[in-house]
Amino acid sequence: NFNAISTQLARDLLAALSYIEEDDDIWAAVITGAGEKAFCSGADLKERKNMTKPQMIAQRKLFVKMFTAVSVFPKPLIAAVNGVAFGGGLEIALGCDWIVAAENAILSLSETSIGVIPAGGGTQNMSRVIGKQKAKQLILTARRLTAAEAKEWGFVARVVPQAELMNAAIEEVASITKNAPIAVYQAKKAINFGVDLDLYTGLVLEAEAYNAALYSEDRDEGLAAFNEKRKPVYKGR
CATH class of the missing domain: 1.10.12 (Lyase 2-enoyl-coa Hydratase; Chain  A, domain 2)
Structure with a gap:
C-alpha cells in the first residue's frame, strides 16, 4: 500500500516517537519508508472510504496528533525519502529537520487534486522552508517534483542514489550526534x-x-x- 497512513500506522509512528523521546541514549533518528518504492503515499484512502463520519473525525484527531508530534519533536529527525512522498507522506518528511532523498523520489503536496488541502503541516512547514509564493505554486497546482527539482526548490537538502540513501541519512545523523x-x-x-x-x-x-x-x-x-x-x-x- 506504498506505506499509506492508516490509523494503525499513525499509532505506530506516535509510539515510536514517544520511545525515541524518552530514551536518553537516542540523540537523533531517521524516518524512512519500508521498501524502495515509497516513503509514504499519503493517507490510506482505501481505509477511509468505508469509515463512518465519527470514525473519520476520530482518525483526523489522531492524524493531527501524529503530524504535530513530528513537527515539534525535540530531538533531531532526518527524513530519508525512498520513493514517492505524496500528500501526508511529504508532510511527515517536511516535519523532520531536513530531507535526504533518493534520486528516484517523487515529491508532491497533492491534496488539492483530490478536493482537500495539506493539513498535516504542509501549508505551514512548506511556507516556512521555501517561502509563501513557492509554497502556493506547489500546493495550488499539486505539482510533482523529482528529488533533484525538490532540492532546487529548497526543501530537499541532499539527493543520493537509492542504494546509498540510508548510509547518507545515517551520515547526517552522525554529523549531529558528535555534538552535545x-x-x-x-x-x-x-x-x-x-x-x-x-x-x-x-x-x-x-x-x-x-x-x-x-x-x-x-x-x-x-x-x-x-x-x-x-x-x-x-x-x-
Whole structure:
C-alpha cells in the first residue's frame, strides 16, 4: 500500500516517537519508508472510504496528533525519502529537520487534486522552508517534483542514489550526534519556536535556550576537551 497512513500506522509512528523521546541514549533518528518504492503515499484512502463520519473525525484527531508530534519533536529527525512522498507522506518528511532523498523520489503536496488541502503541516512547514509564493505554486497546482527539482526548490537538502540513501541519512545523523545533545536540542528549539516571534522575544527565547545548555555537564566537558585538545565525550547531561 506504498506505506499509506492508516490509523494503525499513525499509532505506530506516535509510539515510536514517544520511545525515541524518552530514551536518553537516542540523540537523533531517521524516518524512512519500508521498501524502495515509497516513503509514504499519503493517507490510506482505501481505509477511509468505508469509515463512518465519527470514525473519520476520530482518525483526523489522531492524524493531527501524529503530524504535530513530528513537527515539534525535540530531538533531531532526518527524513530519508525512498520513493514517492505524496500528500501526508511529504508532510511527515517536511516535519523532520531536513530531507535526504533518493534520486528516484517523487515529491508532491497533492491534496488539492483530490478536493482537500495539506493539513498535516504542509501549508505551514512548506511556507516556512521555501517561502509563501513557492509554497502556493506547489500546493495550488499539486505539482510533482523529482528529488533533484525538490532540492532546487529548497526543501530537499541532499539527493543520493537509492542504494546509498540510508548510509547518507545515517551520515547526517552522525554529523549531529558528535555534538552535545542538550546544545543540539536547545538550538533546534530556539530556531523552531523563535523564527516566527518578533526579534526581541526571539532573542529572549535564545538566551533561555543558551542557559539550558550553559549549565549542563556536557558544556563543562566541551570546554575541558577544547582546552585539553581532545575530542569531547558527551553524555546528554
